[in-house]
Each structure stands twice: as structure tokens, then as C-alpha cells.
Amino acid sequence: MPEFSTRFLPPDTALTEFKVSVLLVDDQLIIAEAIRRMTSDQLDIEFHYVTDAELALETAVRMQPTVILQDLVLPGTDGFALIKQYREHEALAHVPVIVLSAKDDPKLKAYSFAVGANDYVVKLPDRLELLARIRYHSNAHISRLQRDQAFRFLRESQKNLAEANIELQKLAALDGLTGIANRRRFDETLQIEWQRGQRDKAPLSLLFCDIDLFKSYNDQYGHLAGDLCLKKVAAVLTEHLKRPADLAARYGGEEFALVLPETCVEGAMKIAEACRRHLESLQIEHPVAALGIVTMSIGVATVVPSPQSTVEQLINHADQALYAVKRSGRNGVLKAEDITT
Secondary structure: OOOOOOOOOOOOOOOOOOOEEEEEEOOOHHHHHHHHHHHOOOOOEEEEEEOOHHHHHHHHHHHOOOEEEEEOEEOOEEHHHHHHHHHHOOOOOOOOEEEEEOOOOHHHHHHHHHHOOOEEEEOOOOHHHHHHHHHHHHHHHHHHHHHHHHHHHHHHHHHHHHHHHHHHHHHHOEOOOOOOEOHHHHHHHHHHHHHHHHHHOOOEEEEEEEEOOHHHHHHHHOHHHHHHHHHHHHHHHHHOOOOOOOEEEEEEOOEEEEEEEOOOHHHHHHHHHHHHHHHHHOOOEOOOOOOOEOOEEEEEEEEOOOOOOOHHHHHHHHHHHHHHHHHOOOOOEEEHHHOOO
């Protein structure tokens, strides 16, 4: 069998070990016995035969031989018709067919090749010649099968790799603790939505949300409770996203951000207040806080992106609004234009 390179196969992938398999289709048992004897001492060759032409196609499909020895004269049909059936069947279209004919007739040879045969020998051929032809055609077919299998493995590997890369990209964009978008995803999304808003002349709102006195909460209850609190806040924010393009992200530590494309300041304020009330309603105990529960402060900034403004200005405005809430007593919502100096 010819050597087939596996250097481009995925790791731990083994090619199927195909063996030379011969199917003889001939109604004469004496021919079947003669060829059986020719191949009986060849350990690399499996020999099978069928004498009923009506069973030839079914047997060939089931066996998937590496070569078919086809008689031309059969009761009720002829070998040419069977060869055409092999070639029309998807599973047998490329299986080599060697015609076994009692006549050394150029016209029969020509027609055999025309209907799809690969070779033509006059029976009974010399043993060495027949074995050589069987191996030649079988090895060519096996190489084809192995090549197709290798490319299937490669395509499957590429598909799996592409899917894995997509999953890795998703994971790389998520905060490991809360499961919402991370800072990297936030930065990318804000840039994209800024460009979209500038192109469409649509408003873009940004909310900065900060858990009030979170360090004290961590000191009081420990980091496990603190992690759970962060997860609950992330869930609250996510629940109030209204559109597919809206994004909730963990900006850093106990600070979160909401990116709200095509959202005016009034709509952004409604979402901010709904988030604040929702967290308050959870009644998460926090004895150091003024209300005795976990609350958050939210700064809101809205702009219609333009060449005269920048993303950094939007972030700065939202940040200033947030800290204005902090200075005024926390647990509130404030939009940037309401900041008093």
C-alpha cells in the first residue's frame, strides 16, 4: 500500500487502515474458484464474489470493495449496465472496476471504458498480472479514500478551531466574576457605538454605577459575600437593558457601566432610577450604609457624538456626575448637566 503523509492531520487523529478488498461479479462458479485460489495466499487481499447480478449493486454498496472484477455476460443483464449503476451510485462512483471478458475485442474495451470501467482483462488472466492490476487499482482507490478522510479531519478540525476561537473571544470579553462584559469589551463597544452615533446623529448615553461603601461591606462580611453582592448588582443592571445593543459592563472593582445607544437623557435617567430602586428593593444588609442596606450611586451622561466631542469627554461627564452623587450623600441618580459647581 502506498505511504500516505499524515503531517497535516489534527493531533491524535489516525487514518482508517483500508485493506485491499476484491468483489467478483460473475455467474460462473468455476471463475470465482479460480480467482479465489489466485488470491488465497495473499494476506493483504480479501476476496468476495457474487453470482447473482441482481445482488451485485447491493453487495457492492454494503462491502465497499477497493476494486470490482466485473463479468460482461450475466443472466438477465450485462456487465455494462452494472458498471453504469456503480458509477451512478454515490458510494461506488469512484470504486475501480476491472472488466473480465472472454473476448479480446477492441470495441468491447472501448465501450467498457466509455461506461466507466478502469481496466479490461481477458479471463482468465495470468495470476501475477491479475494481482498486480488488483493492487494497482486498489492502492490508487485507497489513497483517494485516505486523502478524502484526511481532508474531512482537517475541515472538522478547522471548524472546531473556529468555534473554539469564537468561544475564547466571548470569554475574553466577559468579566470572570459577574459574567457580564469586562472593561475591554466596554471600551470596544463604546468606540463602536460612538462611531455609529456620529454617523446616524443619534444620542448615546453612558451610566456609571458605583456600589456605595463597598469596601466597608467587604470588610464587614468578607470577600465571598462581596463577590456575591457584585454578582447581584450585575444581574440588576442586566435586567434593565432594553435593547440588544445595550451593554452592561464591569468597569472596575465595584464600579459598573451601562452603554445605551440611541437613548436620550430622559430614557437613560429612567433606566438609571429603575436600577437604583431595584437594588434597593433587594434589601441586602449593609449596617455601615445610611439605610442599612446596599445601595448604589449612578452618574448619567448623554451626547450626540460629533467631530467636536470625544468619547473621553463622555466618560468624564458620566464620572463627574457619579462623584457628584457620592458627594451629595450617595444612593441617587444625577445627570451630568445638573452638576452644580
